[in-house]
Amino acid sequence: MNIEAIIVVLLLLSPTAWAGSQSAEKATFEPETIKTFAKDVEKYAAAQGARAFIIARVGRPEKELPKGIKYTHTAIAVYSNIELETGETVQGYAIHNLYQNADKPNRSELIMDYPVDFFWGAQQLKAGIIIPTTEVQQGLIKLIAEGKNTKLHNPKYSVIANPLNSRFQNCTEHTLDMLNAAIYQTTNIKQLKANAKAHFTPQRVKTNPLKLMFGSMLMKDVTTKDHPRKVATATFSSINRYLAKYQLVHKAVEFYSAQRAVAI
Template identity: 60%
Template sequence: MKLNSFLVTFALLVTILSPASFAGSNNAGEALFPADEITQFAKSVERYAANQGARAFIIARVGRPAKELPTGIYFTHTALAIYSDITLTDGKTVQGYAIHNLYQQADNPAKSMLMVDYPVDFFWSANELTAGIIIPTAALQNKLINLVATEQHKLLHNDRYSVIANPFNTRFQNCTEFTLDMINAAIYGTTDIDKLKVNAHAYFSPQVVATSRLKLMLGSLFLAEVSTKDHKGKVQTATFSTIAAYLKRYDLAEQVVHFSPQEIKTL
């Protein structure tokens, strides 16, 4: 293969396998929409959740154009939103949704950190103004709120990051797997990660990543945040949609919607 052809192939692989193509667990990025439009959208998501009586809900955003996402993956970052007292820079306290995220570290994308931000920040670099919303049952909401209030959710964090982390083991973790781990910790009343993985394997159905194994293997050679080392056989990962299906299957979700300014699509 000529050098130029190799470079072109490599560039395509980097684009296809970039972190944002899968998990998009990054809190940085330039806005693609006017600031007032992002703010209006973020507030409309908050109002919608509040009008449903949600004190805690699962929230997701779109970080890449749909055509760049593997089949079956519609959102690129998933987190937990909790209605909270928020202290402003001027010292005033207001109520709103604080979003509890797992984000990649800016200077080391193979490592992650836990970070709280707010709806405008969350949607700031979104590729489209569409949100995924899962409103759990009231009982599960209470358990999630207690998990975070007691900071037990921090015990679930694994800072070894992979965009295609296997949700059934503890070698790597991405934003959606962390969200799933929080949900299961709330359901089962434990932060014993080994027990949570056993239960996930028994009851949770992940998303098969519809990208060739060769591309994934090549991506893992060049990108520290892409790894297949935690997979045997098919490459599978947690997604917003698979979490929604999981909670609906066991009657733990009151509502699942795709929310946009044009429509609210109930799933």
Template identity: 50%
Template sequence: MWTTSRCYWILLLCMFSLTAQASSMAGGEPQFPPEQIIAFSKKVERTLAAKGARIAIVARMGRPASELPEGFHYTHAGFAVYSEVKTADGRTLPAYAMYNLYQRNDKPDSSYLIQDFPVDFFAGVAVLDAGLILPSAELQRRLLATLASPTYQALHDPHYSAIANPYTQGRQNCTEFVLDVINAAIYQTDNINRIKASEKAYFEAQPVNVGPLKLLFGSMFSADITTVDQPGSPVTATFETIAKYLHKYDEGSEVLTVTLQPQTGVAPSGN
């Protein structure tokens, strides 16, 4: 028998199966001319460089805002790290490298870690809109140390869910991974139990809300969605909730938005 609760979860899974693709996967079908993607990527890098950022959290829009659930704007986040990159002709140039958790194209319930570049990161976006979090100088120092240590790889859980619960273990998405790395850096620990305890105590996750319930038949379950790590009403980490978290607890952190228009500062809502 179909229950209201069962219908709720089917509707939820359908919604996220539509938004997960092109959200946390590498590449994707380009929606803009290559020269526009390159120009936008360079604008993001120039913005980071002008702020003197050695490391920052960068988010992208894999879907238009109209297709995302309430409270969601960006669909994927990773770390941008100031680096020296060797060109094909042997030159060494300053640039930002992206450190990502990507969902596997051929196995959507699994993820992997990879380093690429902003032009790759923004290649398949639906909107040329980037969110940037610039941590304080001290947290940037700690984050760089964490990324360079075995802790970074150790925090990766390859069992992927688009709505992974940041308070529990067993499933992970890109934003939960970013949050775990941030807290590993803050507390200078690789102890995942301590990291999860601090997140449960201090981090406010985003409720996953859906519209009116609707009875849906057929095979609507997606491999990249599971609720095994959701003991109650579903919650997940987002770029916005991470921004609010650092705004509250990391004095000196800054949030910016970069679009085709001049970039603007963003004051996260809440305390």
């Protein structure tokens, strides 16, 4: 394999190009700009009466994303009591993430952060927002309040994890598992995967099969071992289609700076 081909594979299949699912360290925009955008997202969600919703960010330049992939990281935001460093308690959204480990890219951990943290490394001031029905929101809140979301975590990480089995997991599959746990009121992984297989349609990963093969050889966090011949994974868009199909969406938008929301 020549060096040019290796570079192409690394650009297309590196965790930063695919998932953008690590906790951000560097900001692309000015801190105050990020803070304003994050606060606007919170205000929008609160104005819609959202107690829990799906949130997504763009962690890489759009031109680097595979065809059909619009967001690189997805999580669940829950309206919560938040204790500040001063000891004061305020209300706002806490975001429950599965983040890829920076030093062990084939492993992940569950981390709670807040909108400013969530958008700190965003490459665009754009957020994907899906507000599910009240019943699904209540299920998510109960799941997290009881700590049962941790039962759904598989630390074996792959950026293109197959959401129809439990061999590996990425952030969006974890989000899907939490949604299904809320919908079906169970944390039984075997049952959740059976339900996903019956009702959820993953999004095809449209890239050269040889690149996927070489990527899986070169990088610990890229594998196709959990896929049949065709590779497909969970995405923000496929989750939106899934919830909409079963009339479980209250509102779904792409939210931009200047408080502009576009229905999807």
